[in-house]
Amino acid sequence: MTFAYTLSQYVVQIVAGLGTGAVLFLIASGLTLVFGALRIINFAHGSLYMIGAYVTVSLAEEFGFGNAIFWIVIVAAALVVAAGGLIMEVFFFRPIYRRTLLTQLLVTFSFVLIINGVLRNFYGAPTRSTDVPPFLEGSVRVLDGRVPKYQFFFMAVAVVVAIVLWALLYRTGLGRMVRAAVSDPTLLGLSGVNVRFLYTGVFVIAAFFAGLAGALTTLQGTVSLDLGVDAIILAFVVVVIGGLGSLSGAFIAALLVGVAQALGILWVPQASIAIVFAVLVVVLAVRPQGLRGRTA
Amino acid sequence: MTEIAQQFTQGFPGVRRGLERVVDPLRISPAQYASAKPALWGFAAAAMAVVGLLPFLAGPGDILLAQQAIYLGLLALSLNLLVNTTGLVSFGHAMFYALGAYLVAIPFVKEVPVLENPLFAFALTPLMGAVSGLVIGFVVFRGRELYFALLTLGMAQLVWAVAHGWQSLTGGTNGSNGVFAADWLNPFLHAHQLYWFVFGIAFLCAVILYVITGSPFGDALRGVRENRRRAEFAGLWVKRYEMTAFVIAATFASIAGGLAVIGETQVNSGQLDWQRSALALVAVLIGGMRYFLGPFVGAFFYLFLFDWVIERTALWDTVLGVIVLFVALAMPGGIAGMIHWVLAHATALVARLRRAPEAAPAEAAVVESGFDAVHVPDVEGLEATAAVSDGTGPPLFEIKGLTKAFGGLVAVNDVTLHVRTGAIHALIGPNGAGKTTLFNLVTGLMKPDAGEVLLDGEQITGKAPWRLVKRGMGRSFQQTNLFWALSSLENVTLAGAAVNDATTKMYGRHAAPLRDKARELLDQVGLGAFGGTSAFELSHGDQRSLEIATALAVESRLLLLDEPTAGLSPAETETAVALIRKIAMEENLTVLFVEHDMEVVFEIADWVTVMHRGSVLAEGPPAAVRADPECRRAYLGEVEEEEEEDEVAR
């Protein structure tokens, strides 16, 4: 365990951590919304993210990753994942809304297995990667070190998405309904809203952003079959620390976790993830409902 | 499965009818399931024999696989104590397995004196499990339900991260290798002996767990699972029981981990991550968590299937995922359940072929009380004279100046109430009067802002429910609160055992006097014929009666009944009323009950307290209260008064 790093190294690492945190936010935001409105914990959310990554790899191999193509590819990947999410919710998740926690977790977990197998079958076990689109090549000077451009891109995307989600929730009719569903779904049904349909909508939106996160993550390096599980575990930590159902909590917690992990890599390289879980345990022990959650 | 079908066919009554016609003959009645039990036992014994004799029956590859299934099975079995028996879902159970494994492996590799003997270290794994269970338990029990599950995941990941990262100690993903426990357990020279050692230890552990699960302690855990609130009100210190279960589960998980190292002679962090915890859960589910050996069935099924599938397709985890999905959605009984189902059909078939007359009565004996059956139980002395019990005497129960506010709303406002010993005291009042809040305050579910509560002169203000129960207070709820999956007899027995701390016994059965008393109580409330029926199968009226029986079982001196006749038909109400009066007289109980049904109040109450908007409005004998104009106004609205004011103002 070593703490001897220069300020510059720290800053660079923290910035990188913010970048990772930004991608984490994209994943965690969907997870927390789904929990707030539908009240289920979706283990397969990380797998949706992974699908986004692999689909992006395929599309990038097919069409290249030029500046314009890049945007089309990532949106296309997100849409594919959204479609997958639609099928998952309508056929497999709807029956389990009223079932026990264990059933919900096992059903969502089964999709982790299913998706893993399908992806391995199509893409094989070895890792894959893509190039970086031209406009994101290179790095930016920060103090004495350099930070890859794409990290800043991630942060920009995260901020945009946060604004978009916020606007969706607080400035649109759909968002109104989602917020209403979080507080009183029965009353919402009595207002003539098809709450089932709404649930599907929320799920699909969450899946879209998970897919987008997956698409973006291809810029960071390699894509492998571990991606899904690593992501879901971290996403859970973020969501729980931030408070289940809280979007702002997810934002803060995602950045927090990203930075914690980055610092962990500096301080305890072999067990960087341990820092993250230590934070989780401490937060839950002290404030069980998370930073911005309502009392459990 | 039928629920799923129902949901999908909700808009299509024709389809649903068709589906029912197909599914109904496949259904098995509870009686048939019960009569298949001997067959199930036989099957289990045969399966265990096969596993035990495997070295003679199969090749080395299968033996190794079976060994692995045994470690996983033992881990899953220990997990099932939490999941099925106590109702706690843990995502990180493998952390205890890891700790046990490293306890055996690391000292050997590091040549730590004394502990470097793997067998000795193995003997210490239960201690490791228990201690770590206690420590980790303190952390994870800070959360309930979902948060508990996530905390277990977090802790497990923490343990794994340390194991993974601290390479100098654990060897990380390379792990600790070459851990040979003893010459006679050398896997290369004495593979069979090793196998029998593993099998033997696992068998011993399973027996111990079986005894614990079937003991009064196990009953208490099942009560906690079924209905945590009811468990509190049966006198169980629920948190302590949950922690104990957690520690026991951790103990056996550590033994499994140590056993695995002895069997495999190695361990590495890759085997101990979240996937192992998930695997244990999957084994529990696929095997059938409601059956004791289900986890082993699941472990064997999973590993052998995995072995078979992985050779044939790259889609092995998809196949497994589909199986998990199918079982989770459609087969709550798991594979063991399916076996039971098959055996039940088989026994039924055999019985029919033999035209055995026993088959028919067995089914008739199980009375299925649906909502159509208005069951009027046969209670002796129900036509007791409308005797007014002598409600005079010192107050058994005193509420003094009790106040509780929620934000700006004062729900209970300086309420003072005395319940005399032996009285049947009614608490009435219009909607929102604060009656249920008052009940919650005096039964320990909420802490009052001010005031005190005394039972027989002793301060009980703000004490936890289970303590109150032990001091003689029983409570029923507006919505019936029972141990749903347990039978009537089990409900009552458990309540009686819990309050006497007889549920700390981890072996054997409840003492005979307890069971006899339970049977007596069931007779007393008219449910003598329903001892074997599950609580959820009883009619609503019978459920209410069962609640009263459990209240009697905890030997209450004071019974607090919250709307005892809510949801009862007129006939059932009559029975409930007669029952309350009868037991109050027979057992010399003091009763305080909330009611909306005025006829009930007038039939049995000696004394009535009227609450309105959080305060006591009036009290007295029923007739006096009825005539009181204040009360009339409270019930019928104050619009009249204000209309008069308006008119005067004009």
Add this chain to the structure above:
Amino acid sequence: MSGSDGRPAALDVVDLNAFYGKSQVVFGLDLQVAAGEVVAILGRNGAGKTSTLMAIAGVVNSRAKSIQLAGEEISHVPSFKRVRRGLSLVPSGSRAFPNLTVAENLDLVRSAADGGVTWTVENAYRTFPKLAELRESSAGTLSGGERQMLAVARAMLARPRLLMLDEPSEGLGPIVLKDIAARLREMAKDGIGILLAEQNYRLALQVADRVYFIEKGTVAWQGHADRAGDSEVIGRYLAV
């Protein structure tokens, strides 16, 4: 059953049974509300009034021979669709969405396609000027009376053919109650059927044309409102 002007009954319920889990709370109840009629269900707490309304709205488990809304059978229709066909329920407890503003609460309502009345959000603000003042306030900060006004306004925005209210008087002062009573009479004049469940019999008798007394989940007495005002009847079914 159609009203005197040939319109189909706003509501016609035959043999309604409702359940909360295992317990049956409504036993074979029959009920009609003509178009433009105000009908009150009276009874003590626990008698089954709320369960009846919830069952008709499709929110609780129920079985009925028939439930007809303005002549259309709705017993197999899911709850939210019943709202879209013109059935509106104001549940008890002055419920609103506390994390939304008053304006958002109102905008949320999905009105029936060919509903009973044309009502817009502007109507709501005109009818309940207090709500206009509180337009941007979060509904969680409103008083009980204000939330109830909001709830009634939301129910009207659904353009119902049948409006059901569960204990609208609960927690409200006499002036507000007078207001609500007047509104209800107006709505009835517009041809909406109104079904009111109440413990406060005076409010009910002020507005209702017909009354049902419910006890233990069945109809114990029914008749015209003037006869229901008889103190004997009241005493029997409502009082202590």
